[in-house]
Amino acid sequence: MSRVKIPAKLRQRIAEQAKHRCGYCLTSEKLTGIQLTIDHIIPIAAEGHTQEENLWLACRPCNEFKGTQTNAVDSESGERVMLFNPRTQIWEEHFTWGEDGAIIVGTTPIGRVTVSTLQMNHDLIVYARRQWIKVGWHPPED
Ligand SMILES: [Zn+2]
Numbered sequence: 001m002s003r004v005k006i007p008a009k010l011r012q013r014i015a016e017q018a019k020h021r022c023g024y025c026l027t028s029e030k031l032t033g034i035q036l037t038i039d040h041i042i043p044i045a046a047e048g049h050t051q052e053e054n055l056w057l058a059c060r061p062c063n064e065f066k067g068t069q070t071n072a073v074d075s076e077s078g079e080r081v082m083l084f085n086p087r088t089q090i091w092e093e094h095f096t097w098g099e100d101g102a103i104i105v106g107t108t109p110i111g112r113v114t115v116s117t118l119q120m121n122h123d124l125i126v127y128a129r130r131q132w133i134k135v136g137w138h139p140p141e142d
Contacts, residue, residue, distance in 0.1 A: 004050045006038050008097040011059075014038065018057035019142075023086025024066075025104060025120045026140050027059045031132060041085055043068040056086045061125065065118045071116045072108035084114040097139045 005015075015036070022027045022036055029036050039058035042048030045068040060068070071082045084094055094111030095104050104120045106112030115121065132138035 004040075004044065005057070006050070009039060010055070010139060014052065014055050015057055018086070021057065021140065022040065022059040023056040023091075024062040024084060024114060024118050025125065026056055026091065027128075028140070029057075031137060032128075036060075037063045037076070039063050039066070039086075041087055042070060045128075053087065059121060061126050062118045062120065068130050069117055071083050072113040074113050076112060077109050079109050079115055081109045083117060086111050099138045100130075101112075101133050 014027075018036075020036070022028060023039065027036075036057040037060055039062070040048045040050065040054050041054050042055055043066075045052070054119050066083065069083065071080055073080050074124075089110070094106060094108045094114070096103050096107055097103070103126060104115055106115040129138050
């Protein structure tokens, strides 16, 4: 998690670009009622800067599980790949919703390592997604 103060106007701009959703698991601030955190895509610990092009929204679990990691080994291909970059990469090109809509499935090495590293299908979020599905709020439409 960022310990750097982000100016309010910059935070607002990033939130609008991210559609007020976590760039990784797509959880919406409006569904949880909890403000999302600002993620340093390349962490400060890995020389990432606090500049708009390195910042995106993330929910607290995604941000904390990501920590200072930038890459991981894909168990299927054995390749070491970068984690998903929500600013420069397209979510649908690396992930899809599993059959019941509550589970995120990585469809590429980048998608798979990001799902596992960020624990994007932890019990609490899957439970919440199932409740949102019942009322038609999930998966996100766009
Ligand atoms: Zn998330």
